[in-house]
Amino acid sequence: MxxxxxxxxxxxxxxxxxxxxxxxxxxxxxxxxxxxxxxxxxxxxxxxxxxxxxxxxxxxxxxxxxxxxxxxxxxxxxxxxxxxxxxxxxxxxxxxxxxxxxxxxxxxxxxxxxxxxxxxxxxxxxxxxxxxxxxxxxxxxxxxxxxxxxLTGSREPHEPEPRGEVTATAPDGEPLRRTDGERIWCRVPRDIVQVRKDSPDQADEWRVAVRAVFVDAFADGYVATSMSRDGWYGLERR
The missing domain is CATH 3.40.630.30 (Gcn5-related N-acetyltransferase (GNAT))
Structure with missing residues (x-):
C-alpha cells in the first residue's frame, strides 16, 4: 500500500x-x-x-x-x-x-x-x-x-459500560439515553444505512431523538469521548 x-x-x-x-x-x-x-x-x-x-x-x-x-x-x-x-x-x-x-x-x-x-x-x-x-x-x-x-499527543481511549438511569427511549423501543449523574450515554443504531433503506421514517425519528440528547449535553458542557461496540456513545464533561 x-x-x-x-x-x-x-x-x-x-x-x-x-x-x-x-x-x-x-x-x-x-x-x-x-x-x-x-x-x-x-x-x-x-x-x-x-x-x-x-x-x-x-x-x-x-x-x-x-x-x-x-x-x-x-x-x-x-x-x-x-x-x-x-x-x-x-x-x-x-x-x-x-x-x-x-x-x-x-x-x-x-x-x-x-x-x-x-x-x-x-x-x-x-x-x-x-x-x-x-x-x-x-x-x-x-x-x-x-x-x-x-496531533501533538495521544489520548488513551476508554470505554466505560453504559449504566445508571434510563432517561429516554429510542425509536426501536429500547433505551436511548442513560446517565449515572456524571456521564451520559446515548445509543444509535448498529446500521443506520440499513434502517434508512428499510424504514426512512424510523431513521428520521432516530435523528431527532439523538439530536435532542447531544444538543442538551453539549449545552451542559459535555463532549463525546467513546463509542462501544454495541452502539453507545459515552459523553463526559470537558
Missing amino acids: RFHAITDVPGIARVARYYADVWETTLDVLSTETLHCVRHAGGATIGAFDGDELVGATTGLFCPDGSVYSMIAAARPGVGHPLKLAQREWAAGLGARSMRWTYDPLVARNARFNLVKLGAVVTEYTVDFYGPMNDGVNTGESDRLTVRWD
Whole structure:
C-alpha cells in the first residue's frame, strides 16, 4: 500500500469520480475543479493505492488557526486508518497541532473509528450542517458531529459500560439515553444505512431523538469521548 498527495488534474479527476462512486451518486461530491482549487490553496488530496488501484482518498485544508480541516475521506475496509495517519503526517509537516472534520452522528462504525481507533473527541453538534441531502448514503437533514483530533499527543481511549438511569427511549423501543449523574450515554443504531433503506421514517425519528440528547449535553458542557461496540456513545464533561 502506498500513500501520496495527488497534484495532477487527471489524478484529481480520478479522485472526484471515486468520491461520487462511494457516495453512490452521479453528482459531484467534490468536483475536480474544487479539489484542484483546494490543492492550489495549500491543501492536499492524499490517495491510497494498492498497485495502480485507488482504494482510498482524503482531502484537507490548512486553516489560519494552525489546524487542518479534513473535508472528506473514503476508503476500502482496512485502509481508513493508515490513510488517516498519512493525512496526519502531511498535516504535522505543515506544523498543524490538530485536525477537525465532521461525520454523521448516527453512523456507529465511523464514531468508533474516530473516537476509539484515532482517539479523537467530539466537540460540537450541528443541526442540518449541509442542508437536505439526497445521495446513495444520505437522505434528508444532514446533522453532523465535529471531531477534534489532537496531533501533538495521544489520548488513551476508554470505554466505560453504559449504566445508571434510563432517561429516554429510542425509536426501536429500547433505551436511548442513560446517565449515572456524571456521564451520559446515548445509543444509535448498529446500521443506520440499513434502517434508512428499510424504514426512512424510523431513521428520521432516530435523528431527532439523538439530536435532542447531544444538543442538551453539549449545552451542559459535555463532549463525546467513546463509542462501544454495541452502539453507545459515552459523553463526559470537558
